Amino acid sequence: MSSSLSFKNILVVGLGLIGGSILQSLKSRSYQGNTYGIDSNLLAIDKANELGLIENKDKNIKGDLQNLLIIFSVPTLSITKAINDLNLQTEDVLYTDTCSVKSSVLEDIKKRKPEFFSKFILSHPIAGSEQSGLSAASSTLFDKRLTIVSPHEKNIEEDISRVEEFWRNLGSLTKRLPANSHDDLFAKTSHLPHVISFALMDSIFKDLNDETFLYSGGSLEDYTRIASSDPVMWKDIMIANEKPIIESIAHFKESLEMLAELIQKKDPVELTNFFTAIKTSRDQLLTEEK
């Protein structure tokens, strides 16, 4: 790995599930460079140091920081403060992040110095868990998952490739997508399912209270798993990507109301046709994918 991973130093800002998993993954792959980590919670730095994931024992990072990659792995709306708080004397550096919304991060970095902006390559590893925090971190979190890289107009190809290579070295696949396309797409395919899960849990709790899972036999647990996701992370995503999310909720409601009408009509042919069309498209797309 040391030969293909071109950074001599890696600093992770934010030692949660994703940041911790990056460090775990580097460790399990015997990364030969130096790893550092900071977090607003000093206990997380202690813990990461104890686990042998980072060299530093507190917020002070010393040493030769040439050829450095800095990864901001904080909730989407915390990135402004995380960048502001960074106090490092180094010029030989690339920046990336792991935020789930890209336009809001792009907006922030655009306002900063051109030499910072041009060296910041937006990333989003599509990996996670309803677990959060360093203790849930895993060296295999990115294995065969996808990382979206969202280059902007001031990035150069060499830097973009180095960041993509970094993710591929952690086991991830990579694809490129502009920030606004990313946000529109993930509003539908990720943020909307989370909205639905939270709302579904809310409505079932109101009806069934303590009996919610009593008779479900496991499938409701599976289906609502993402409603246990990190509240702060998802509060940030909802705020940062509000417009595309509200639009995707509106589209979903149209489909829901249309299906509710079909159910009320109790028309066996229309219902069968509707379910068959969905199943056929879904199965076909997933077969083609493989």
Place this chain on the structure above:
Amino acid sequence: MSSSLSFKNILVVGLGLIGGSILQSLKSRSYQGNTYGIDSNLLAIDKANELGLIENKDKNIKGDLQNLLIIFSVPTLSITKAINDLNLQTEDVLYTDTCSVKSSVLEDIKKRKPEFFSKFILSHPIAGSEQSGLSAASSTLFDKRLTIVSPHEKNIEEDISRVEEFWRNLGSLTKRLPANSHDDLFAKTSHLPHVISFALMDSIFKDLNDETFLYSGGSLEDYTRIASSDPVMWKDIMIANEKPIIESIAHFKESLEMLAELIQKKDPVELTNFFTAIKTSRDQLLTEEK
């Protein structure tokens, strides 16, 4: 198993995923009695016979059929025809079914002869897959899953216990719940999630077409898995349990609209509180369950 399973003969009507899995499970547990199976599709009978799951080669079932359990494992709305078509000369028999809606089956059997009605114990194994048909059947489908048994006023305790024991012998847990409670509950915990999955797929397909799964990295596939469920089975469930399902959709829409308002307000405190309350309740209930 032969000692604890008190039926000498078992007939499965409907050789799909559930019926096939009952037979696979009996076979893997070396059931010592005789097993029979019929299906409106003669090829399914052929196939089940070839696999050594049933003794009969066609719809004609011969032999000593004393001490028989007949399991109707057909889509909910097909049970009337399945019962009508049954043409067996035996009196020493108990009946059960595997339908996902219980009130509509109860309504049907109530209209029949008292000696038939009293010997029919309603069951619903909470196990399934987005796969359907005999080829998807599995001997472990019921392992540690739950089967709801819905006794009615004319059942006797001895018969109910024998049917419960049958399910426990296939690896399932059992719980009792009256038919109408079952239908209200599963409208919320199972039928509603399916409605949501179908509607979500529909709305995403309309927006993204062939690109639906292109960037999802696996989680959307997981989340919409149940939208590939058997169309005929789910058409029947929607029609048979229409009222409770429409009511559960209405409750869910209230929660969805409330959350959409919170997102539009972009109030970080209210959003965090809402997500935290959901996560806390969910995690707590699932911890207590274990």
